[in-house]
Amino acid sequence: MTDTIVKPSTDSITQERRIVTAIPGPKSEALHRRRLAAVPAGVNSALPAYIESAHGAILRDVDGNQFIDMGAGIGVTTIGHTDDAVVAAVAEQVAKLTHAAFTISPYEGYVRVAELLAEHTPGTHAKKSVLQNSGAEAVENGVKIARKYTGRNGVAVLDHAYHGRTSLTMAMTFKAMPYALGFGPFPGDVYRAPNSYPYRDGLSGADAAKRTIAYLEKSVGASDLACLIVEPIQGEGGFQVPAEGFLPALQAWCTANGIVFIADEIQSGMARTGAYFASEHFGLVPDMVLSAKGIAGGLPLSAITARAEIMDASHPGGLGGTFGGNPVACAAAIAVFEQIESEGLLAKAAGIHSILAPALRDLQAKYDIIGDVRGIGAMNAIELVLPGTQEPNTAALASIVAYAAQHGVLFLTAGTYGNVLRFLPSLAISDELLREAIGVLGEAFAAL
Numbered sequence: 001m002t003d004t005i006v007k008p009s010t011d012s013i014t015q016e017r018r019i020v021t022a023i024p025g026p027k028s029e030a031l032h033r034r035r036l037a038a039v040p041a042g043v044n045s046a047l048p049a050y051i052e053s054a055h056g057a058i059l060r061d062v063d064g065n066q067f068i069d070m071g072a073g074i075g076v077t078t079i080g081h082t083d084d085a086v087v088a089a090v091a092e093q094v095a096k097l098t099h100a101a102f103t104i105s106p107y108e109g110y111v112r113v114a115e116l117l118a119e120h121t122p123g124t125h126a127k128k129s130v131l132q133n134s135g136a137e138a139v140e141n142g143v144k145i146a147r148k149y150t151g152r153n154g155v156a157v158l159d160h161a162y163h164g165r166t167s168l169t170m171a172m173t174f175k176a177m178p179y180a181l182g183f184g185p186f187p188g189d190v191y192r193a194p195n196s197y198p199y200r201d202g203l204s205g206a207d208a209a210k211r212t213i214a215y216l217e218k219s220v221g222a223s224d225l226a227c228l229i230v231e232p233i234q235g236e237g238g239f240q241v242p243a244e245g246f247l248p249a250l251q252a253w254c255t256a257n258g259i260v261f262i263a264d265e266i267q268s269g270m271a272r273t274g275a276y277f278a279s280e281h282f283g284l285v286p287d288m289v290l291s292a293k294g295i296a297g298g299l300p301l302s303a304i305t306a307r308a309e310i311m312d313a314s315h316p317g318g319l320g321g322t323f324g325g326n327p328v329a330c331a332a333a334i335a336v337f338e339q340i341e342s343e344g345l346l347a348k349a350a351g352i353h354s355i356l357a358p359a360l361r362d363l364q365a366k367y368d369i370i371g372d373v374r375g376i377g378a379m380n381a382i383e384l385v386l387p388g389t390q391e392p393n394t395a396a397l398a399s400i401v402a403y404a405a406q407h408g409v410l411f412l413t414a415g416t417y418g419n420v421l422r423f424l425p426s427l428a429i430s431d432e433l434l435r436e437a438i439g440v441l442g443e444a445f446a447a448l
């Protein structure tokens with residue numbers, strides 16, 4: 001850090017909810033009209049309040065409204081918006097080197113991020129990392145690396161999975177609408193198998209794993225599979241926490257059959273669940289871990305981290321890309337790792353759970369449309385159903401999210417059935433703000 005760096009203007013953002021216009025306000029409406037002419041409808045926005053700046057757990061829009069951000073840009077600004085250490089690291093780096101192309105001229109930041117990932121991903125074995133820009137790119141590269149290592153083609157994925165929107169990752173993602181419908185043809189050799197969804201399948205982890213393994217053995221054959229890719233806690237699919245023992249049984253089967261076991265921790269990783277990677281909660285040591293979203297405090301960066309022998313199967317020049325591991329994004333990621341340690345953010349995730357989970361269970365006791373409450377650390381969700389059934393209640397979800405937005409709280413939805421409300425606050429959120437957001441949620445239920 002140098003003292004020539006201008007203090008971020010976000011210092012003026014107080015950590016409070018404030019609604020001063022209709023939502024969206026007049027300046028947002030004007031921007032939205034320009035957007036409709038220039039940006040296709042295929043790129044949707046959950047709430048067309050245009051954001052001007054953000055800090056900590058607060059988003060401020062162009063009309064001066066301030067929202068408590070319960071989504072952190074889909075679990076990206078995990079350590080808080082415009083975290084001071086990230087801003088300082090980025091400012092310093094951007095003045096020194098913005099690009100060199102690591103595959104042409106290397107630099108230290110890339111190496112340091114790879115070292116930090118080797119240190120913080122599960123397992124003490126030798127690991128290596130490749131850096132890319134987006135989550136989908138990490139998935140694409142993970143599959144490619146696993147295929148090269150095993151000499152096999154098959155890619156196994158689970159029901160309700162989300163892995164991205166590129167051609168290969170659309171084929172791997174479960175939900176056709178909106179992610180894949182009409183965007184084919186899709187690459188082959190992708191095989192989908194049942195997951196563990198305790199609320200809906202009622203299976204023990206052992207029974208769910210038996211079902212998944214039997215399905216893959218029948219429909220593909222273990223010896224044709226290069227990899228099995230799982231989200232330890234499914235993200236877009238609805239924050240399904242698998243039954244105990246499900247994931248370890250899958251990993252044991254992969255290990256016994258030479259299948260690379262890949263944990264897609266793009267949403268569940270980087271301290272979100274109170275561990276660096278959610279795999280730790282399940283006692284997993286994946287052969288490969290994919291990171292993105294929260295890794296660089298809002299800058300685009302993703303990583304593939306795997307056993308050294310898996311990574312080293314790819315020949316020189318086979319992996320890379322122009323922007324992968326951009327120096328500014330790497331500087332931000334290094335600051336994120338430092339902040340997780342120095343701010344005690346793993347414990348903060350657990351603290352968020354200890355406030356949020358009981359509050360959600362209290363709401364469930366009061367409202368019979370909350371079918372399920374689930375989550376670990378600061379990755380939590382509720383599933384809304386029609387009373388006395390497991391039928392998705394999408395209307396209630398829409399009302400609740402709209403009410404909250406009008407009252408200054410931004411909530412994200414999820415779920416294959418479009419009926420899941422997910423809570424992904426920044427770990428920097430204060431207990432007061434978190435309680436305030438929960439209070440607005442309670443009002444939203446009461447207003448139904």
Ligand SMILES: *Cc1c(COP(=O)(O)O)cnc(C)c1O
Nearest residue numbers: 134135136162163164235266267
């Ligand atoms: C977001 C996400 C991806 C895709 O990441 P992008 O950066 O949007 O390409 C892949 N897997 C999981 C689990 C995700 O949550």
